Amino acid sequence: MLFGAATLGLAACDEAVAPSGKSADVAIRVYVDRDNSGDFSAADSGLAGVALSLAPVEAASGSAASATSVAGGLATFPQVAPGSYTVTLPTTAPAGAVLATTTVPRVVISATGQVRADDVRYGWLPATVSGRIFRDDDGNGAFNTGDTPGDGLYVVLRRGTTRVDSLLADAQGLYAFRFLAPGAYTVALENPATITYADGATRTVTVAAGATGTVNGIFTGALIVPIADARARAVGTSVAVVGNLVVRPGPFASGANSEIWVQDATGGIAAFSVPNADSAQYRLGDRLEITGVRSVFSAQSQITISRIRNLGAGTQVVPAAQSAAQANALTRDGQLVRVPNLTVVSIPTGTGAAFTVLATDAAGDTLQLRIAGVATGLSRASFTVGNRYNVTGVLTRFNAIAQLKIRDVGDLELGAAITPIGTVRASGANGTNYTVAGRITAPPGAFTSGTNNINSEIWVQDATGGIAVFSVPTADSATLKLGNTVEVTGSRSLFSAQLQLGTPTIARTGNGSVIAPVTVTGTEAASLARDGQLIRMSGFTVTTIATGTATAFTVTGTVSGVSMQVRVGGPLQGLTRANFTVGSTYTVTGILTQFNGTAQIKPRFASDVTP
Known part of the structure; x- marks a missing residue:
C-alpha cells in the first residue's frame, strides 16, 4: 500500500530491430x-x-x-x-x-x-475511515470548544466478520483508519453503559479508492466521572470511574467473589464483585476502569460491576492520617486512611472469621475496626485489649456507623509509646514517626502558610521541650486552642533547621491550661538551649525592619548587646511593620526557634510584643 499514487518518467527506448545475437x-x-x-x-x-x-x-x-x-x-x-x-x-x-x-x-x-x-x-490509492466521537454539549450538531470529546474510547473496524484494526480516540475524540482497501466496512464505537449514541454504536460505511468515509459518534451521558460524583449519583444509575486499586480481590471476600476498592483524587468506592481467583491479575495501585450500576450495601456506597478493565500499573495510594473523631465524621468515607494510637477496648467472643473490634484514641473517641474474614490473615488473637495500634484500612460504614476495614496483617501495627519531646529532639531520627503528648503553645492561625492562609504551623510543649507540628488546617483553630492537651503522631523532620513533626495526626485530649513563658536573657536565647519552647525576652531594641509588603517579615535587634531576630509569621497574628520602630525597645514573648542556626523568636499574637 502507498501513501498515494506516483508516476515514473521512462527514458525513450530504441525501437529499431536488433541484430540477431545472444538470447x-x-x-x-x-x-x-x-x-x-x-x-x-x-x-x-x-x-x-x-x-x-x-x-x-x-x-x-x-x-x-x-x-x-x-x-x-x-x-x-x-x-x-x-x-x-x-x-x-x-x-x-x-x-x-x-x-x-x-x-x-x-x-x-x-x-x-x-x-x-x-x-x-x-x-x-488508499481509502480512509475517520471521524470524531464527542458529546454535543451545545446541541448544534458539530464539535465546538466546550463540547466533551470521547477521549480514550475504543473504535473497532471490521470488514465483514474480519477485524481489520482497532484504536483509541485521541484527546480531541478523533480517530482514523488509514491505508485501507476500498469497500464496505463496519465501525463499532465503544459503548459504556453510561453513554448512548444518537445513531447507534455500530455503523457501516463504504469507501472508494483514495476516498475518505466519515463516521462520527455523537453521544449523550457521561464518560468517566470522578469517584466523588459517582458516589453522589442515585442508586441504580450507570456510572464509570477510573481509580487506583487499594483493596485487591481476596481480603473482603464473599464466597468465591470479592469486594474491591478503588480511589482517585476525589474519593474512594467499593466495587462488587470480582472473582477471588483473579487476585493474581491485580496489584495495589493498578489503574482500573470500572463500569456498573451505583448501589449500596448496608449504606456502604459501591458499584455493581458490569465491566472492569485493568489499565496498567499505577501509584499506590498513601493513606490519609485521621483521628478517631475524623474517621467517625466519615468525611473520607471510601478512602484509605490511617488512624494511629488506637487502644483496643473490646474484642468479641465467638469463632466467626468476620468480627468487629472496638478501639479508642487518646481523645477518648471510639472507632470500630472491621475484620472481614480469614483472607485478611487476622484473627481475634491478632488483638490484645489495652494495646495501642496504628491501624490502616478503608474507611466505610455499616449503616450509619463508621468502620475501618483492615485489609491484611500489614495494616495492623503495634503503636509506639508516648515519647518525651526532649527525646525526639535530642536523639530522634528524621523520617521516623513519633507520638508525643503536650500542651499547645501556638494554636492554628498564629503561623500560617498557603493560599488564603489555609495551613498553620502549631507548637506543642511538654515538661522536656517543645516542637513544631506542620501542617494543621487553620480552620482547626475552633477546636485546638491555646493550652489544650493533645497527642500528636507525626514524622520527625527539619525545615531550615527548625525541628518539627510532619503529616501529623492530632487527638485533643483535654482543655489543659496555658503554659507560662520562661524569661530568658539575650545570651540564653541566642544559645538555643530552649529551642522549641515558649519564652519571654525583655530589652529587645530594634535596629532594622525588613522592607517590603509581605505579611511575614523579620525584625532585627539587640538584647544587652546580643544580636537577635524576631520573626513575624503571617497576617493572622495582627502584627505588621507598624508595630515596630527602629530604636524602640520591646518585651517579646514567643516560640524560640531557629532559621538555619540563627536564633529567632516567633511572636504568636499582637499582644506578644509590648513596649
Whole structure:
C-alpha cells in the first residue's frame, strides 16, 4: 500500500530491430510501491499471480512469450531472443491501485544479451475511515470548544466478520483508519453503559479508492466521572470511574467473589464483585476502569460491576492520617486512611472469621475496626485489649456507623509509646514517626502558610521541650486552642533547621491550661538551649525592619548587646511593620526557634510584643 499514487518518467527506448545475437532471460517485477520511492525496496510488496506477455515490436525481431509473477512479484521470461518488445499488462489494476508506470512497458535485449526492462509499478490509492466521537454539549450538531470529546474510547473496524484494526480516540475524540482497501466496512464505537449514541454504536460505511468515509459518534451521558460524583449519583444509575486499586480481590471476600476498592483524587468506592481467583491479575495501585450500576450495601456506597478493565500499573495510594473523631465524621468515607494510637477496648467472643473490634484514641473517641474474614490473615488473637495500634484500612460504614476495614496483617501495627519531646529532639531520627503528648503553645492561625492562609504551623510543649507540628488546617483553630492537651503522631523532620513533626495526626485530649513563658536573657536565647519552647525576652531594641509588603517579615535587634531576630509569621497574628520602630525597645514573648542556626523568636499574637 502507498501513501498515494506516483508516476515514473521512462527514458525513450530504441525501437529499431536488433541484430540477431545472444538470447537472455528477462525478469520483470510487478509490485506496489509502498514507500513511494519509484524503485523496488524492502518496504514494497511484490504482487504474485500477475500474468504478463511479451510481444516483439516487429515480427522479425523475436517471438511472443508469457509469464506469471511469483512471490516477490518477479515474472521471468527465459531465453528471449534479442530485439525490442512491448509488455502487455492485465486490463484491470488491483483493487484500490493505479498503474504508476507507462501503460506499455518496453523490453530491449541487445545482440550481446544485455537486457533493459521496465518494471511494472502500481501506486496504491488508499481509502480512509475517520471521524470524531464527542458529546454535543451545545446541541448544534458539530464539535465546538466546550463540547466533551470521547477521549480514550475504543473504535473497532471490521470488514465483514474480519477485524481489520482497532484504536483509541485521541484527546480531541478523533480517530482514523488509514491505508485501507476500498469497500464496505463496519465501525463499532465503544459503548459504556453510561453513554448512548444518537445513531447507534455500530455503523457501516463504504469507501472508494483514495476516498475518505466519515463516521462520527455523537453521544449523550457521561464518560468517566470522578469517584466523588459517582458516589453522589442515585442508586441504580450507570456510572464509570477510573481509580487506583487499594483493596485487591481476596481480603473482603464473599464466597468465591470479592469486594474491591478503588480511589482517585476525589474519593474512594467499593466495587462488587470480582472473582477471588483473579487476585493474581491485580496489584495495589493498578489503574482500573470500572463500569456498573451505583448501589449500596448496608449504606456502604459501591458499584455493581458490569465491566472492569485493568489499565496498567499505577501509584499506590498513601493513606490519609485521621483521628478517631475524623474517621467517625466519615468525611473520607471510601478512602484509605490511617488512624494511629488506637487502644483496643473490646474484642468479641465467638469463632466467626468476620468480627468487629472496638478501639479508642487518646481523645477518648471510639472507632470500630472491621475484620472481614480469614483472607485478611487476622484473627481475634491478632488483638490484645489495652494495646495501642496504628491501624490502616478503608474507611466505610455499616449503616450509619463508621468502620475501618483492615485489609491484611500489614495494616495492623503495634503503636509506639508516648515519647518525651526532649527525646525526639535530642536523639530522634528524621523520617521516623513519633507520638508525643503536650500542651499547645501556638494554636492554628498564629503561623500560617498557603493560599488564603489555609495551613498553620502549631507548637506543642511538654515538661522536656517543645516542637513544631506542620501542617494543621487553620480552620482547626475552633477546636485546638491555646493550652489544650493533645497527642500528636507525626514524622520527625527539619525545615531550615527548625525541628518539627510532619503529616501529623492530632487527638485533643483535654482543655489543659496555658503554659507560662520562661524569661530568658539575650545570651540564653541566642544559645538555643530552649529551642522549641515558649519564652519571654525583655530589652529587645530594634535596629532594622525588613522592607517590603509581605505579611511575614523579620525584625532585627539587640538584647544587652546580643544580636537577635524576631520573626513575624503571617497576617493572622495582627502584627505588621507598624508595630515596630527602629530604636524602640520591646518585651517579646514567643516560640524560640531557629532559621538555619540563627536564633529567632516567633511572636504568636499582637499582644506578644509590648513596649
